[in-house]
Amino acid sequence: MRVALVLNGAAGALLGRPPEAVAARLQQILADAGHEPRAAVAEGPALCRALDAAVASEAEAILVGGGDGTIIAAAERLLPENRAGPGRPLGILPMGTANLLARDLGIPLSPEAALPALLAGATRRIDVALVNDRIFLNSSLPGIAPRMVHQRERMRHDPGPMKWLRLVRFFFRGFDHGPRLHVVLQADGRPVRLITRTLAITNNPLAEGFAALHSRVALDGGTLGVYAARIDRRLDLWRLIARIVAGTWQHDPAAAALAARRVNVVSRRARLWVANDGENHLLATPLRYRILAKALTVMVPRADPDKPDTPE
Incomplete structure (x- = not known):
């Protein structure tokens, strides 16, 4: 099989490693x-x-190594509406910080381990979410998240674990002093008025359970998850964090959650910063979210090596 392999030489997992040696x-x-x-x-x-x-x-097959932003760039080029030739599957080699989609697909988080698993695996089709003209595969975050992404990039080359402590401190300062979003959500036509510092729209709803904050119930359910935190006091924030750890955060009174196939975020601001899978974009309002059902074909490991998968 002819395989194209593209690696982002600036990927987080390659810091301190010669990219050419990894490619070889x-x-x-x-x-x-x-x-x-x-x-x-x-x-x-x-x-x-x-x-x-x-x-x-x-x-x-197209194999791409990088973080979530790199995977988005590859996925855009492989969508049926954008490609000129036949469809090819996308193989994800995790090389970023979070690697959220790779985790949901069960792909090993080392590129050297992921590659054999994908070659011996199967293909499946997953949903792609869209906000205005930008796709995302995991989540789209208006509110405080774009500031967090900007701060993370500023600290990208800082050594040691102290940078993560500084990032946590920046997060709490943002919740205490950051601007609030005054928006109206139109979820499948139902209006919901919200005042929040953080808003998340996910490509398929999030799962519940211990440490499942970024795991999703499905990747091909054709539904957006919409989440907001109504937090006025630091106590509310600490309680929500504790419930996130316990896996019961969706039942916290400070958390608002709903699901819809189409969502519009209406704001008094002409434009809002949005973090799509860790990449910042300044988008015109209203933000219009929708799902492209099963639009992307990806390579995945076999769930059971002794049991052949049924081809799609």
């Missing part, structure tokens, strides 16, 4: 498995050109 190792894994790899390592504008070249090539 992955190429060797592909060659040993009998595949024909063509690899590229790039970052910035060159990464977009490398993704374009991979999609335009005769590769039968």
Whole structure:
């Protein structure tokens, strides 16, 4: 099988590691498995050109290594409405900080372990969510989240665990002093007025249970999850955090949750900053959210290696 391999040389997992050496190792894994790899390592504008070249090539599968933002860039190019040629599956090699989609798909979080698992796996189709003209695969976050993303990027090369403590401190300061969102949610036509500092729209609703804050019930349910925190006091925030740890946060009175196929976020502001899977965008209001059902084909490991998967 002809395989295009594209790695983001600036991915978080590659900090301190030579990207070319990682690419060579992955190429060797592909060659040993009998595949024909063509690899590229790039970052910035060159990464977009490398993704374009991979999609335009005769590769039968596109393997992409990077964080959630890199995976979005690849997914955009592989959507049926954007591609000119035949559909190819996207293989995700986790190299970011959170790797949320990879976790939901059961992909090992080391690229060297993920690659053999994907090659021996199957394909499945998952939903893609859209806000205005921007796609996201995990979540879209107006409110305090874009500030957190900006601060995280400023601290990207800071050494040691202290940067995470500083980021937590920044988060609490934002909740105490950050601006509030005054919005009207139109969820499948039902208006809901909200005043909140944080809002989350997820590609399919989130699961409940211990440590399941970023896990989703399904990836192909065709429904958006909508979540907001109504927090006026620091005590409310601490209680909500405790329930997040316990896995009961969706039942907290400070948390508002609903599900819908289409959601509009109406604001008095002409534009709002939104963090889509860790990438900031300044978008015109109203923010219009919808689902593209089963629009993206991805490679996944087999749930049971002894039991063959049924092809789609």
